[in-house]
Amino acid sequence: MKGQKIGYLGPRGTFTKMAVDSLFDGGSFISYESIPACLDAVEQGEIDTGVVPLENAIEGSVHLTIDYLVHQVNQSIIAEMTVPIKQHLCIHPDHADEQVRKIYSHSHAIAQCHQYLHKNFPDAKLEYTASTGRAAEIVGEDGKGTAAICNALAAEEYGLKIVEENIHDYDNNHTRFAVVQKTPKTLKVKDHPVSKHKTTVMVTLPKDYVGALHQVLAAFAWRKMNLSKIESRPLKTGLGNYFFLIDVDQPYDQVLFPGVQAELQALGCQLKVIGTYPSYQIEVPSPARKI
Amino acid sequence: MKGQKIGYLGPRGTFTKMAVDSLFDGGSFISYESIPACLDAVEQGEIDTGVVPLENAIEGSVHLTIDYLVHQVNQSIIAEMTVPIKQHLCIHPDHADEQVRKIYSHSHAIAQCHQYLHKNFPDAKLEYTASTGRAAEIVGEDGKGTAAICNALAAEEYGLKIVEENIHDYDNNHTRFAVVQKTPKTLKVKDHPVSKHKTTVMVTLPKDYVGALHQVLAAFAWRKMNLSKIESRPLKTGLGNYFFLIDVDQPYDQVLFPGVQAELQALGCQLKVIGTYPSYQIEVPSPARKI
Numbered sequence: 001m002k003g004q005k006i007g008y009l010g011p012r013g014t015f016t017k018m019a020v021d022s023l024f025d026g027g028s029f030i031s032y033e034s035i036p037a038c039l040d041a042v043e044q045g046e047i048d049t050g051v052v053p054l055e056n057a058i059e060g061s062v063h064l065t066i067d068y069l070v071h072q073v074n075q076s077i078i079a080e081m082t083v084p085i086k087q088h089l090c091i092h093p094d095h096a097d098e099q100v101r102k103i104y105s106h107s108h109a110i111a112q113c114h115q116y117l118h119k120n121f122p123d124a125k126l127e128y129t130a131s132t133g134r135a136a137e138i139v140g141e142d143g144k145g146t147a148a149i150c151n152a153l154a155a156e157e158y159g160l161k162i163v164e165e166n167i168h169d170y171d172n173n174h175t176r177f178a179v180v181q182k183t184p185k186t187l188k189v190k191d192h193p194v195s196k197h198k199t200t201v202m203v204t205l206p207k208d209y210v211g212a213l214h215q216v217l218a219a220f221a222w223r224k225m226n227l228s229k230i231e232s233r234p235l236k237t238g239l240g241n242y243f244f245l246i247d248v249d250q251p252y253d254q255v256l257f258p259g260v261q262a263e264l265q266a267l268g269c270q271l272k273v274i275g276t277y278p279s280y281q282i283e284v285p286s287p288a289r290k291i
Numbered sequence: 292m293k294g295q296k297i298g299y300l301g302p303r304g305t306f307t308k309m310a311v312d313s314l315f316d317g318g319s320f321i322s323y324e325s326i327p328a329c330l331d332a333v334e335q336g337e338i339d340t341g342v343v344p345l346e347n348a349i350e351g352s353v354h355l356t357i358d359y360l361v362h363q364v365n366q367s368i369i370a371e372m373t374v375p376i377k378q379h380l381c382i383h384p385d386h387a388d389e390q391v392r393k394i395y396s397h398s399h400a401i402a403q404c405h406q407y408l409h410k411n412f413p414d415a416k417l418e419y420t421a422s423t424g425r426a427a428e429i430v431g432e433d434g435k436g437t438a439a440i441c442n443a444l445a446a447e448e449y450g451l452k453i454v455e456e457n458i459h460d461y462d463n464n465h466t467r468f469a470v471v472q473k474t475p476k477t478l479k480v481k482d483h484p485v486s487k488h489k490t491t492v493m494v495t496l497p498k499d500y501v502g503a504l505h506q507v508l509a510a511f512a513w514r515k516m517n518l519s520k521i522e523s524r525p526l527k528t529g530l531g532n533y534f535f536l537i538d539v540d541q542p543y544d545q546v547l548f549p550g551v552q553a554e555l556q557a558l559g560c561q562l563k564v565i566g567t568y569p570s571y572q573i574e575v576p577s578p579a580r581k582i
Contacts, residue, residue, distance in 0.1 A: 033417055034398060036405035064402050067461075107325060107421060111355050114327035126324055130398060130419035170358075172525070213521065214505070214512035221505035228533075230504065231522045234463070242519070 004188055005030065007038045007047040013133030013154030019083045019177045020051050021153070022282045025188045035064050036072070039180065043073045048185050054080065055176040065178065066233060066245060069274060070202060077200055077275025079179040079187065083282045087113055087168040090136060090150055090160035092143020100124055104135035105149035113149055116167040136160055179277075192280045197251040198228070199276040204243045206268035213244065215267060219260045225250060245274075252276035295479055296321065298329045298338040304424030304445030310374045310468045311342050312444070313573040316479045326355050327363070330471065334364045339476050345371065346467040356469065357524060357536060360565060361493060368491055368566025370470040370478065374573045378404055378459040381427060381441055381451035383434020391415055395426035396440035404440055407458040427451055470568075483571045488542040489519070490567040494535045497559035504535065510554045511539065514547050536565075543567035 006024055009016045010031025020029060032038035035052045042050040052065050054077075069075060087109055091100065102125045103110070103117065109132050110117065117124070124147075129135040135148035140158035148160060155162050179187070205212045213232075220227060229247035250256075252273060261271045297315055300307045301322025311320060323329035326343050333341040343356050360366060378400055382391065393416045394401075394408065400423050401408065408415070415438075420426040426439035431449035439451060446453050470478070496503045504523075511518060520538035541547075543564060552562045 033419075034402040034405060036402050040405075040409075064399065108355065111325040111327050114325060114331075118331075128324075128421035128425070130421055134419070174525075213518060214508040217505040217508060227504060229523050230535075232520050234465075244521075 003027070004049065004185070005047040006049045006051060007032050007041050008051040009035055009038055009053065011131065011133055013136055013150065013157045014131060015083060015085065015151060015175055016051060016053055016177060018151060018153045019081045019175075019282055022083070023079075023081055023179075023189050023192065023280060025190045027188065036068055039065075039068050039073050039075065042075055042180060042182050045182070048181060048183075049078075049187065050075075050180045051081075051177055052180065053175060054178040063233065066231075069178075069180070070233075070243070073182070075180045075182045076184070076273075077178045077277050078181050078184065079189075079277045080198070080279045081177040081179065081282050082174050082195070082279060083177065085112070085168060085173040085175055086151060086166055087132075087149050088152060088155060088162045089147050089164040089167050090139065090155045090162050091147045092139055093159065093161040095143045095145065096161065096163070098145045100147045101145040102127055103147050103149065104129050104138050106130070106132045106135065109135075109149045112168045112170070112173065115169045133157070178275075180275075189280070192282060194278040195281045196249060196279050197277070198279055199248045199250065199252045199257065200274040201246050201248065201257075202243055202272045202274055203246060203264060204270045204272075212269075216244065216264060216269060219263045220246075220248065223256050223259065225256060225260070294318070295340065295476070296338040297340045297342060298323050298332050299342040300326055300329055300344065302422065302424055304427055304441065304448045305422060306374060306376065306442060306466055307342060307344055307468060309442060309444045310372045310466075310573055313374070314370075314372055314470075314480050314483065314571060316481045318479065327359055330356075330359050330364050330366065333366055333471060333473050336473070339472060339474075340369075340478065341366075341471045342372075342468055343471065344466060345469040354524065357522075360469075360471070361524075361534070364473070366471045366473045367475070367564075368469045368568050369472050369475065370480075370568045371489070371570045372468045372470065372573050373465050373486070373570060374468065376403070376459060376464040376466055377442060377457055378423075378440050379443060379446060379453045380438050380455040380458050381430065381446045381453050382438045383430055384450065384452040386434045386436065387452060387454070389436045391438045392436040393418055394438050394440065395420050395429050397421070397423045397426065400426075400440045403459045403461070403464065406460045424448070469566075471566075480571070483573060485569040486572045487540060487570050488568070489570055490539045490541065490543045490548065491565040492537050492539065492548075493563045493565055494537060494555060495561040495563075496533065496535075503560075506558060507535065507555060507560060510551045511537075514550065516541060516547060516551070 004027035007030045008020045038050045104127045107128045132150040133154045136150040136154040136158040139148040226249040231245045232242045295318035298321045299311045329341045395418045398419045423441040424445045427441040427445040427449040430439040517540040522536045523533045
């Protein structure tokens, strides 16, 4: 759509921005300082669409996104993006021959590269920054003897040189992002493979009784509906009161899902559909082609 | 035990340190820069005991702790601590009359106080720091017109004055910490209520088949074993391969758990006990009494 307005969890050079750049085909992009700020902007109609991390992101907490979607706003997930997390060691191009004495990054990124750093830079001082983008900014400003751990976009934004690619300890590390809307509006996206169609539901139990979850899952299992993720989260009414967030590996339909819902209601549970959406797999281009 | 050596995710003034101070009765405390570094130190015998965030902490990622425990080290959870998260607005005591123009904190803490900030400081500039402790340090150094969002311990460490208590949007926000050991050694802890005894198990499914989780939970349900938390996590072997982390609300025993294990093995699943342990509820003293 011409004129689509997309908000995302910023600032520049985050994995969220990388995902946004990869998925959307045109539109205006607005950076927000926090997940709640981005979701509030969607709620108040300042933007049509919000993009926030949903799982395993460096810059955002899963729980915060889920809790805010469930408790604070009335929005649906209309798409998800899965992006591989690739961390690189980046330096200032003018100081390529200097020994690296200090390495900047977000604490989660440093933790993700723990074994690499332990092996290759056992004596370097680690400095924690508020984001991987901020680490790149610092090294871009005053780069002598320093390096940043960041993604390729941040390296590009701040003019850094990638000296070692893919220094993260695990190769199969992905981040999921949720694309949310309050009022359904068609998205204009680039051509990406849709890996599958998913439906996310929230199930609240009447009380914490033995075997309750097993009974809930039975309603899906006997219909042969595959669940790809399940997570219990505390309700904000105190410890011990949980709701369940369940990803079902199929689109919402008018037979199976209403059947599940009716059965669960008969058991005293509530089921709310958080979204039914395509899941896009975003491939990040190799940084070598970028610099 | 005299001479207990306890490592924790630092630095000073974190919620982890607050939990450590509250639970342990004596011993030497060593701060580590990251979750993997702390768990590695336990693995290599540098310390007897490690304390790392397990859920909902500001400074640490749940997933990182779980994944490292499951994939990298061979340690058991021997206790857990639940600590309420209380965020306060803190200023430099010499600048109490200044208008607050800039507020420092970790991005998750700022997000947790989103509604408070929106209402009371709509025009203040938000500055993200690597930790809430670092925010307190910055305000302690150059406090004019600035405030930090941090806990009472960080305020005390850096000599700040708490001007507004409990500014977080949700009151029932808790953090869970895991106390881990490689070689079992008795802990000397202060007198805290043990809310319950729990057992955490990891279940791996042979393949992603429809209804698998339902079958796993049936093994617990027909034995009337209550599950207080369940979470699916990707195995590091690629997307779509999951294991399940399940908290059972009872101590390990020689009848029920081996029965579950035998049944699950017959179905082609693996069950590994990550720990059976007391859960301590730590009450944080009111900051008003501290300053």
